[in-house]
Amino acid sequence: MSPHDKKYEFDGFKWEGNGYFGCRRPPAGATFPQNPRKQPWYALAVALEQAKHGNLTNVPRLLEVADKEIDGVLDHACAQILGDAGPTACYPELIEVMRLNENYEFTFSICDALSKRGRLGDIPLLLDAFEANQENGDAEIIPIDIADMLDPGDYSIPIAPDECGGMTRYREVIERTWRDLAERLGSEDALVLRGGLLDVRSLAKLMHHYAKKPVYFPIDLRRKFEAMTGIDCTAFYENRGFCPLPAMAIVEDFLDSPQVENFQPGVRYFFGHRVP
Incomplete structure (x- = not known):
């Protein structure tokens, strides 16, 4: 690694910290x-x-970096950006990389990217990846990612096969749920979050709801909100502890601002820009 490259190295996006604002910025106009x-x-x-x-x-060119196992932290950071900002056209290649990949850690990173994208029709891929790697303890994150897509908040979606009688039954429940949701929304290409169409207004209101009862604040919601809006959510946390009042203030300011009108339901955005 060159000295020039090393100064941009960091220990990954910290969603209980600086999030997407924790990466060193290159000079203006950098190519x-x-x-x-x-x-x-x-x-x-x-x-x-x-x-x-x-x-x-x-x-999409981050795949040239991430699929070569240079560094696990780097791989995961690239996959996170691909999940939040990757154009639709890059996903077939991303999925093919996952199918050919033998590094389970990178497989889980790609599953994270697919789930954060939120396309309903990718859920069978997530199920396949989980079933193929379920003996690995780290694979338990995949059912959680699926639940983040499908569960409307009533804990009706299992986050482990043991909750519903084993893998076969788990697949049946998840497949029935996502197909029912695809029928309701009109397409398996629909982008979803928490059992409904992806919508930044609904996301902000859900965050406000959780912030009022901060026994548990879902960290993935902070990531999604920050990625879509470009609003710095560092103040949500102090020393990795959740700070409800600053969080509610940030969300309320967004909901009261004209900016909220720039976001259409069912569309991905990154820092306020529509993802093609």
Whole structure:
């Protein structure tokens, strides 16, 4: 790793910390490297900074970095950006990488990207990945990711096969749920969050609800809100502890602002820019 690249290295996006604002920013006008494999951390920083300003051209090129097992933290950070800002056209390649990949950690990172994208029709891929890796303890995150997509908040979606009688029954429950939701929304291409159509207003209201009863605040909601709006949510946490009053204030300011009218339901955004 070159000294130039090393100064962009960090320990991953911390959703109980600085989130998408914890990555060192490249100079204004920085260009994506011709060979991102030689400068992987710099490539990530440039792709992210460009994406924050609506230029998603180089986000798919993070696959050139992430699928080579250079660094597990780097791989996961790339996958997170792909999940939140990856254009639809890059997903067939991302899925193919997952199918050919033998590194279970990167498989789980791609599952995270698929679930954060939120497309209903990707749930069978998540189920297959979980079933193939269920003996690995880290695979338990996949049912949680699926529940984040499907559960409306009543805990009706199991987060482990043991909750409903084993893997076969678990698959039946999940497949029936996602197909019913796809029929209700009119397409398996529908983008969802918490059992309904992806919608930043609903997301903000849900966050406000959880913040009022801060026994448990779902960290994935902070990530989704920050990614879609570009609003810095660092103040949600102090020393990794949730701070309900600043969180509610940030969400209320958003809901009361004209900015909320810029977001259409069922559409992905990154830092306020529509993801194609």
